[in-house]
Amino acid sequence: MMSDIPAAIPPVRSSFWKSELLITRLISAAGYSAVVFVALIFYFLISEGLPTLGEVPLKDLFSVRWYPIENYFGILPLLGGSLIVTLGAALVAMPIGIGTAIFIAEIAPRWARELLKPLVEVLGGLPSVVLGLIGILVLSPNLRRIFNFPTGLTAFTGSLLLAAISIPTIISVAEDSLDAVPRSYRDAALALGATEWQTIWRVTLPAARSGVLTAVMLGIGRAIGETMTVMMVTGNAPVMPTSLRMLFMPARTMTATIAAEMGEVAQGSTHYHVLFFIGIVLFLISLVVNVTASAVVFRQKKRSERILS
Amino acid sequence: MTTPQPAENPGSLLSKPSGFSTHKKSSQRNLTQRLGFGLLTLIALGTVAPIVLVIGYIVVKGSPAISWEFLTALPSDGMRAGGILPAIVGTFYLTLGTAIFSVPLGIGAAIYLAEYATENRWTRLIRIAIINLAGIPSVVYGLFGLGLFVLFLHFGTSILAGSLTLSIMTLPVIISTAEEAIRAVPQSFRVVSVSLGATRWQTIRRIVLHESLPGILTGVILGLERAAGETAPILFTVAAFFLPRLPNSPLDATMALPYHLFVISTQVPGMPVKIQYGTALVLLSFVLGMNLLATVIRSRARARRQW
Numbered sequence: 338m339m340s341d342i343p344a345a346i347p348p349v350r351s352s353f354w355k356s357e358l359l360i361t362r363l364i365s366a367a368g369y370s371a372v373v374f375v376a377l378i379f380y381f382l383i384s385e386g387l388p389t390l391g392e393v394p395l396k397d398l399f400s401v402r403w404y405p406i407e408n409y410f411g412i413l414p415l416l417g418g419s420l421i422v423t424l425g426a427a428l429v430a431m432p433i434g435i436g437t438a439i440f441i442a443e444i445a446p447r448w449a450r451e452l453l454k455p456l457v458e459v460l461g462g463l464p465s466v467v468l469g470l471i472g473i474l475v476l477s478p479n480l481r482r483i484f485n486f487p488t489g490l491t492a493f494t495g496s497l498l499l500a501a502i503s504i505p506t507i508i509s510v511a512e513d514s515l516d517a518v519p520r521s522y523r524d525a526a527l528a529l530g531a532t533e534w535q536t537i538w539r540v541t542l543p544a545a546r547s548g549v550l551t552a553v554m555l556g557i558g559r560a561i562g563e564t565m566t567v568m569m570v571t572g573n574a575p576v577m578p579t580s581l582r583m584l585f586m587p588a589r590t591m592t593a594t595i596a597a598e599m600g601e602v603a604q605g606s607t608h609y610h611v612l613f614f615i616g617i618v619l620f621l622i623s624l625v626v627n628v629t630a631s632a633v634v635f636r637q638k639k640r641s642e643r644i645l646s
Numbered sequence: 647m648t649t650p651q652p653a654e655n656p657g658s659l660l661s662k663p664s665g666f667s668t669h670k671k672s673s674q675r676n677l678t679q680r681l682g683f684g685l686l687t688l689i690a691l692g693t694v695a696p697i698v699l700v701i702g703y704i705v706v707k708g709s710p711a712i713s714w715e716f717l718t719a720l721p722s723d724g725m726r727a728g729g730i731l732p733a734i735v736g737t738f739y740l741t742l743g744t745a746i747f748s749v750p751l752g753i754g755a756a757i758y759l760a761e762y763a764t765e766n767r768w769t770r771l772i773r774i775a776i777i778n779l780a781g782i783p784s785v786v787y788g789l790f791g792l793g794l795f796v797l798f799l800h801f802g803t804s805i806l807a808g809s810l811t812l813s814i815m816t817l818p819v820i821i822s823t824a825e826e827a828i829r830a831v832p833q834s835f836r837v838v839s840v841s842l843g844a845t846r847w848q849t850i851r852r853i854v855l856h857e858s859l860p861g862i863l864t865g866v867i868l869g870l871e872r873a874a875g876e877t878a879p880i881l882f883t884v885a886a887f888f889l890p891r892l893p894n895s896p897l898d899a900t901m902a903l904p905y906h907l908f909v910i911s912t913q914v915p916g917m918p919v920k921i922q923y924g925t926a927l928v929l930l931s932f933v934l935g936m937n938l939l940a941t942v943i944r945s946r947a948r949a950r951r952q953w
Contacts, residue, residue: 360847364762367754371775371821374814378782381793436689444683445690453694455941460697462868462937464875466907467926471700473911474919504693534679555781562783564878565904569912592785592878599789599882604797616789620782627781631774 382620386613393607398614403575403589405598410611414577416618418492418588419561421578422571425496426503426560431553433500434507438552441508442515443537461505469569472498477570484585490572492588498566503556510555514548515541551630558626561592562619568593591615701934704926711924720890725910726917730925735892736805736900737874737932740884743809743896744816744873749866751813752820753855756862759821760828761850780818784878787815791883806896808884812873819869827861828854860947864940871936875929877904887913903929 389398393410400411441453476497477489518541526536542549572587575594595612602608719729755772763769791811801807831854839849855862877885885905893900907925910917 357845357847361762364754364758367751368758368763368772369768370751370755371772371779371817374817375775375778377794378786378790378814381790381798382786385789385793433689433693436686437693440686440690444686449690453690456694456697458941459701459934459937460693462871462875462933463697463700464877464904464907464929464933466875466877466904466911467704467930468700470907470911470922470926471703474922475703501696508693532675532679534682535675538682558781562781562786564783564785565908569908592783595785595789596878596881599792613789613793616786619786623781623783623786624778627777628774631777 379620382613382617386610386615386617389607389610389614392610398611401577403594405602405608405611408607410607412591412611412615412618414575415589415591415594415615417578418571418575419590419592421581421584421588422492422495422499422567422590423557423560425493425584426499427553427557429497429500430503430507430556430560434504434552434556435511435549437504438508438511438515438549439537439542442512443533443541457505457508460501461509465502465563465565466569468498468501469566472566472570486585488572488587490570491586492571492578492584495567495571495588495590496584498570499560499563502563502566503560506559507552507556510552511545511549514545514552517548518544547633551633554626554630558623558630561622561626564592564596568596573597591619595619701930704923704930707919708923708925708927708930711920712927716921716924717928721888722890725888725906725914726921730901730903730906730928732889732892733901733903733906733925734928736884737903737929739805739893739896739900740808740812740880740902741870741874743805744812745866745870747810747813748816748820748869748873752817752866752869753824753862755817755821756824756828757850757855760825761846761854776818776821779814780822782815784815784876785881787811787879788881788883790814791879796883802897803882803884803886803899804897805884805893805900808880808902809896811879811883812876815876815879816869816873819872820865823865823868824858824862827858827865830861831857860943864944864947867936867940867943871933871940874936875904875933877902877908880905903932 389410398410399413400409401413402409402411403414437453437457441450445453472494473490477491477494479489480486480491480494481489522540522544523536526540527533531539567590571589571593573589573593574587575589576583576586578584578588595615598608599612602612716729717734718731720731722728755776759769759772763772788811791807795801795807795810796803799807801810835853835857836849839853840846844852880902884899884902886899886901887909889899889901903925907922907929910925911922
């Protein structure tokens with residue numbers, strides 16, 4: 338930001354300039370640290386996870402049986418578990434998240450906005466174990482009673498809580514992109530005789546389309562990566578979901594599998610390598626989601642803060 | 647022919663100027679609008695009500711468990727009785743350790759991005775890396791911490807390994823909020839400082855950082871709040887299932903509040919519900935306290951800002 342400022346007149350002491358140079362070096366190093374960390378994370382996942390491919394034949398790895406004690410390392414049920422829980426979460430979180438974002442950006446009076454935004458931030462900051470506890474003690478017994486399930490610990494319970502976790506992300510990114518729609522668009526629509534509702538629905542929302550899509554993607558990205566809540570409430574049965582009905586049965590996600598089993602495996606065993614391999618899969622999913630989303634964000638020249646928080 | 651209909655606003659919901667309606671089906675359009683706005687209001691309420699309910703519920707159910715003993719005693723009877731002091735202390739140390747590593751690095755990176763970097767391919771790479779760091783699932787951070795800090799660098803399961811893992815996870819939040827705060831400082835401040843003979847670093851340290859401090863602080867606290875509440879990254883790097891003593895050095899393993907809450911709500915049969923809610927309340931107070939602090943700093947800075 339300061340590149341357009343002419344350099345200052347050099348003072349006499351040279352040690353002074355040395356320290357200035359050192360500081361500049363340190364700051365550049367800090368700047369590149371994020372790149373180094375992403376590379377390190379990828380390197381360690383690869384070095385611990387890739388041996389899997391030599392130890393487990395591909396057709397066993399992509400099979401439907403996960404039973405590590407007897408050396409069945411089929412990761413498809415875990416992938417399926419993650420997908421079905423996330424799908425459920427997306428179905429719940431999308432309308433609620435986008436609806437709330439529209440409310441905050443377009444309809445809410447100032448006081449309501451000032452009240453809603455910090456509350457949504459609080460939801461984003463709730464520790465996932467606390468939500469998990471509520472899931473175990475309050476949500477799942479009630480779901481079981483209401484729907485007459487054999488157990489309350491199902492993929493659906495996980496979906497509801499994951500929705501709560503991804504809603505703050507969806508709201509803040511979607512609200513940002515609605516805010517970015519120029520005021521003149523709305524004025525033009527209103528001047529042509531459209532109602533406020535028509536303006537929102539046919540002008541503002543379509544104009545913010547790509548941002549809203551990004552919001553949903555980032556929300557889904559958060560849901561796939563969430564660990565503790567799903568581990569606590571989904572019942573942890575590695576069953577391959579074959580139909581949507583499985584949403585109401587126990588499931589097990591990739592993240593929960595790593596969290597639950599890593600503590601008990603021997604370092605360097607096949608099981609250990611497979612768990613890191615699942616880590617690679619998760620890393621790649623988040624990479625795709627975030628790079629795609631950031632491409633949209635870069636185009637819109639938006640700040641990265643909202644998608645981060 | 648054009649008749650303004652200010653009455654079409656549903657009550658006080660609208661603060662913006664209303665549209666004009668001339669259509670012959672205008673009453674139907676108004677009805678649609680009223681229904682639509684009502685629906686969105688309901689949805690927004692549906693988002694907020696559970697948050698308030700959950701927090702209220704935990705406060706109500708958890709406060710009977712809170713006592714001096716609960717906060718200051720070691721757990722006993724297989725965690726079914728006694729206090730949670732080691733978990734509180736552990737989380738405190740972890741948050742402190744995370745701050746030690748992530749704050750200088752994060753602010754440094756933010757200064758680089760806001761003050762030094764030009765918009766080129768490398769800077770873009772840094773930004774993509776930051777966005778990726780923010781998106782990586784917490785349990786993958788756990789795997790990474792296990793691979794690098796615990797095993798490769800032989801830190802063992804320790805506060806050091808856990809703090810480093812949490813630091814990297816916290817970094818993107820701190821960088822992006824700090825960068826935004828630094829960029830918000832008006833350019834004229836820098837020009838004046840440099841024209842008075844200050845070097846670039848003197849300008850940054852004495853002028854830019856001074857002015858952007860509240861914004862940076864807000865970001866730091868929000869980042870640390872997340873670190874304090876996380877469980878997955880510390881599962882394999884720090885957390886002790888049951889360790890009824892206080893840690894002596896950064897290389898000690900420790901109990902931590904979020905992991906302890908996980909343990910007592912899923913792994914210990916016959917756990918009194920009161921203690922579960924009590925622990926949740928302590929963790930929640932810790933996290934929400936930090937959130938509140940950040941909000942207060944932000945709004946005070948906003949009110950006081952001269953530019």
